[in-house]
Amino acid sequence: MKVALGLKAHSGWAVLVVIGTAGNELQVIDRRRIELVEEGAAWARQPYHAAERLNPKEAREVVKRGTAAAYRIARREIKLTVKRLHEQKHEVVACAVLVANPMPDWSTEEILAVHFRMHKAEGVLFPDALARAGKECGLNLIAIPEKLLNEQAEKKLAKPLADVMKEVNTLGKLIGAPGGKDQKNAALAAIIALLGQK
Numbered sequence: 001m002k003v004a005l006g007l008k009a010h011s012g013w014a015v016l017v018v019i020g021t022a023g024n025e026l027q028v029i030d031r032r033r034i035e036l037v038e039e040g041a042a043w044a045r046q047p048y049h050a051a052e053r054l055n056p057k058e059a060r061e062v063v064k065r066g067t068a069a070a071y072r073i074a075r076r077e078i079k080l081t082v083k084r085l086h087e088q089k090h091e092v093v094a095c096a097v098l099v100a101n102p103m104p105d106w107s108t109e110e111i112l113a114v115h116f117r118m119h120k121a122e123g124v125l126f127p128d129a130l131a132r133a134g135k136e137c138g139l140n141l142i143a144i145p146e147k148l149l150n151e152q153a154e155k156k157l158a159k160p161l162a163d164v165m166k167e168v169n170t171l172g173k174l175i176g177a178p179g180g181k182d183q184k185n186a187a188l189a190a191i192i193a194l195l196g197q198k
Contacts, residue, residue, distance in 0.1 A: 001020040001021065001022055001027075001029070001089075001090050001091070002020060002021060002090070002091050002093050002194065003018050003019065003020035003029050003085060003090045003091065003092055003093065003194070004018070004019055004020075004092070004093055004094040004095065004096060004190045004191075004193035004194035005017075005018050005078075005081065005092065005094070005095040005096065005134070005139070005190060005193070006018070006019065006096045006098075006185075006186035006187055006188070006189035006190025006191070006193065007095070007096065007097045007098065007127075007130050007186055007189070008098045008146075008182045008185050008186040008189070009036070009097070009098070009126035009127040009129075009130055010126065010182075011045045011046055011122055011123075011126065012035065012036050012037040012042075012044065012045030012046075012126065013033055013034065013035050013036055013037075013126075014033070014034050014036060014126065014130060015031075015032075015033060015182040015183055015185075015186045016030065016031065016032055016033070016034050016081065016186065017030070017031045017183060017186040017187040017189075017190050018030040018031070018081070018085065018090075018190065019171075019187060019190035019191050019194055020090060020194070021194060021195070026167060026171060026191065026194075027171075028171050028187070029085070029088075029090065030081070030084075030085070031183060031187075034077045034081075035073070035077075036070055036073050036074055036077070036126055036129065036130075037069065037070070037073065038069065038073065041069065043062075043066070044065075044066045044069050044070070045122075046118075046122050047062055047063050047065070047066025047067065047122070047125070048063060048066075048108075048111055048112060048117075048118035048121050048122055049118055049122070050062050050066065051063050051108070051112060052112055052118065056108075056109055059108055059109075059112060060108045063108050066125075067125060067129075070125055070126055070129040071129045071132055071133070073129075074126070074129035074130050074132070074133035075129075075132070075133040075136055075137070077133070078095070078130070078133040078134055078137050078139075079133075079137050082137055082139070092139060093140060093193070093194065094139060094140040094141070094142055094193035094194060095134035095137075095139040095140065095141055095142065095193065096141075096142040096143075096144055096189035096190055096192055096193035097127055097130045097131045097134060097141065097142070097143055097144070097189070098127065098144055098145075098146040098149060098185060098186070098189055099124075099127045099128070099131060099143045099144065099145055099146065100120075100123045100124045100127055100145075100146060101124075101145065101147075102124070103120060103121060103124050106121075131143055140193075142189070142192065142193040144189050144192065146185070149185060149188060149189065152192055152196075153188055153191075153192055153196075156192045156195075156196025157191070157192065157195060157196050164188065164191070165184075165188075167191070168184050168187050168188050168191070169184070171187060
């Protein structure tokens with residue numbers, strides 16, 4: 001079966017939904033939470049906050065370690081997911097990641113100087129790690145700005161949003177709780193990646 005991954009990141013973890021098609025029917029193949037930081041490394045969920053009161057050299061090192069860990073773990077998790085799907089005889093055709101607005105080219109010092117910038121940097125870090133991991137695993141990456149998700153759904157799927165969301169909600173009812181906004185958005189991103197690229 002052809003399948004696509006949909007990913008919605010948070011600080012240190014992400015929602016993963018895998019959608020496939022059998023004929024004209026959409027199916028949820030997998031749905032789970034994936035961790036993007038090592039157990040016992042809670043600081044890595046917010047590396048800029050962890051670096052906030054350190055001297056500039058130490059701060060850069062903490063941010064560098066946190067960023068490298070996020071990239072490494074995201075790559076490992078995507079690779080394991082793709083391997084599992086291949087073992088189940090699925091063909092992974094795309095990976096959709098909901099992304100934040102890009103960051104200005106600020107240095108670590110400039111980010112740490114303004115608290116809001118730290119939140120923004122951490123909000124970009126994990127989606128970027130997932131997107132990079134998708135590319136490195138050889139997947140067709142579809143980066144969808146989260147604020148434009150509904151607009152992209154209508155445009156790429158050539159259907160009114162209400163019809164698309166009806167399908168997403170039906171899928172959610174079939175698989176049961178939890179079926180919150182994150183799961184729905186990740187599922188919608190996966191559907192766009194699976195059906196909207198023709």
